[in-house]
Amino acid sequence: MKAPLLTRERETDLAQAWAQRQDEDALHELVSAHARLVVSQASAYRGYGLAMSDLLQEGNLGLMQAAARFDPDREVRFSTYAVWWIRAAIQDFVLRNWSIVRTGTTTPEKSLFFNLRRLRAKIAGTDAGISDTDARGKIADELKVQLKQVETMESRLSGPDQSANAPLGEDGSSEWQDLLVDDGPSPEDLVQKTRDNQVRAKWLKT
Known part of the structure; x- marks a missing residue:
C-alpha cells in the first residue's frame, strides 16, 4: 500500500x-x-x-x-x-x-546525452521537413555545444549501447527492453x- x-x-x-x-x-x-x-x-x-x-x-x-x-x-x-x-x-x-559515457564526459556532453532524444523529438514534431543537418544545428545552438559534439553523440547513441526501444529480431515484434524483466x-x-x-x-x- x-x-x-x-x-x-x-x-x-x-x-x-x-x-x-x-x-x-x-x-x-x-x-x-x-x-x-x-x-x-x-x-x-x-x-x-x-x-x-x-x-x-x-x-x-x-x-x-x-x-x-x-x-x-x-x-x-x-x-x-x-x-x-x-x-x-x-x-x-x-x-x-x-559505457558510452564512462570516460571524459564534460558538463555540456552530459546535457547533450540526456537531452538529445528529447530535442530530436521536439524538432520533429514542430518541423517534420527539417534536414538532419539543420536539426543538429538547432540542437547544438540550444544546448550550447559544437555541431561536431552533436554528431558524435548521435553516432554513439546509435551504436552498441542501443535504446531500450530498439527492435529485436527480423520481424521487429519485440523490443530490447522486453528483456529487462524487473525481478x-x-x-x-x-x-x-x-x-x-x-x-x-x-x-x-x-
Whole structure:
C-alpha cells in the first residue's frame, strides 16, 4: 500500500523531528511518503538499458540525501527539493554505468546525452521537413555545444549501447527492453531498505 501524501504542516513537523532529534520514525514516514517521486524519476531513465531495480535503489539514496540536507525552515516543499537530489543520483548512476559515457564526459556532453532524444523529438514534431543537418544545428545552438559534439553523440547513441526501444529480431515484434524483466523488490521494499545502517552511515553524515 502506498504511503499517504503529506500535508505541508505534517511534512514540516517530520523534517524538523529528523533535523533536530534524529527521529528515525519521522525520517521513515517522510521518505516513504515520497517514494512515488523515486518511481517517477527512475521510470524516465529506463531507456538507457539499466535495471529498474538499480535505478530505484539509486533514486532512494538520492531521496535519503535530500532528507539529510533538507532545511524545514525554508519556504520550499520537500518534494521540490527531493526531486533534484533523486534525479541527480539517478543521472550520476547512468553516467557511471552506460559505457558510452564512462570516460571524459564534460558538463555540456552530459546535457547533450540526456537531452538529445528529447530535442530530436521536439524538432520533429514542430518541423517534420527539417534536414538532419539543420536539426543538429538547432540542437547544438540550444544546448550550447559544437555541431561536431552533436554528431558524435548521435553516432554513439546509435551504436552498441542501443535504446531500450530498439527492435529485436527480423520481424521487429519485440523490443530490447522486453528483456529487462524487473525481478527485484517493490519500490516500497526498496524505500524500506534505505533505513539500513550502512546506507545511513554513507549518506546521512553530518
